[in-house]
Amino acid sequence: MSKIFCLILLLTITGCSLGSDQPCLDLGGHCQYDSNRCSGSYYSGKCAGSANRRCCIVAGDQPCIDLGGHCQDDSNRCGGSYYSGKCTGSANRRCCTRTAVEHDTGDCSNVKIISRDSWGARRPGSTSTIYTPVPDFFIHHTTGGACTSFSSCISQMKIIQDYHMDDANHRWADIGYSFLVGEDGKIYEGRGWDQVGAHTLGYNSRGLAASFMGNFETHAPNSAALNAVKALIQCGISKGKVSQSYALFGHRDVSSSACPGTALYNVIKTWARFKAHSP
Ligand SMILES: [Zn+2]
Incomplete structure (x- = not known):
């Protein structure tokens, strides 16, 4: 002041x-x-x-x-x-x-997942355990700022968590997504593997979700971010959190939303198990 x-x-x-x-x-x-x-x-x-x-x-x-x-x-x-x-x-x-230290959850050998404690996450207001392995995996974009470094990505994480928990239109118990990804090629832990999220209305109890930080309507995320999410899904399968016969969806496949942006949607359309079953 x-x-x-x-x-x-x-x-x-x-x-x-x-x-x-x-x-x-x-x-x-x-x-x-x-x-x-x-x-x-x-x-x-x-x-x-x-x-x-x-x-x-x-x-x-x-x-x-x-x-x-x-x-x-x-x-x-x-x-x-x-x-x-x-x-x-x-x-x-x-x-x-005072300063953030990069800590990996150690969950995955093929991709770095920055833990909630590492990015200074607030404690959730409440939690609800999800039944795993989940049959669905959803892709989103945040439509907010993109990030290409640890410090800029954790500042986005704090902004998004505050928005989801404090904004009058949300007031959710925690950051909505299971995981987020930066163009630094790292995954940032949101609600994680074991909690019901607030990301895909009607599907939160049957799917986990990764959200790309940035707006990917007109351009796709870089290959570091895309590869990190592919690796995350494989890690989820190996941990028994995502079904081997999972189906991959963009948010727009199950809602009137434009999410995850046309350019990103055109990329995930080419990925394994895209819409492997009807939503
Ligand atoms: Zn979305």
Whole structure:
């Protein structure tokens, strides 16, 4: 918030403070009024606002601080990567680092799947287990920004998850797709192999879905992204998550949507098992 805007707010409401809590967050702490007990150590001069607002660093959070992170409730998104088992308290209180570290789920030897924790995903509001192996696999595009690097792809992932969870027209429990793919040739874990998604109305309980990040109406994704999704489907078969006799569909095959874009649709039409059975 700009200082000028903040000063204007100060005139009308109370509690608008100049400065920032970032120095405290950088130490792995949180700011609170020091009339409250801190179950670790207090530090002055690290928090915005009143001098009584001080930085509390919880002793048991040290493993997270050693990682260069801070502990927070994982219903919030993380600017870097999440780590479990580094913070005191509930299992939902997890360590969020400042920068993201690339972690593979290790699910597939033929393609890299960047884990939810790696891209700093928010905890889902709820989950529902899907019956596998699924008979159908659906292809989508996001119609949003394309990405060609780890950092630009994870920023897209956060934008899409926030949109699916917070936008008034969605308010879904989580990012809708099972997986997403960037033109960096990596798969990004969405709801993953075992959860019912919110991607293909009427078919979410019988199919998994991969969505290409970008808009592929007039041009197809690069070969790195296309090959990653082909490898993902093969990996799904080998893990028993996708039926060997699966049918591949574009979103438009089962809805009035233009998804996954004409140029991409023309590519997947040539892939194995395309519309191997009627939708
Ligand atoms: Zn779609």
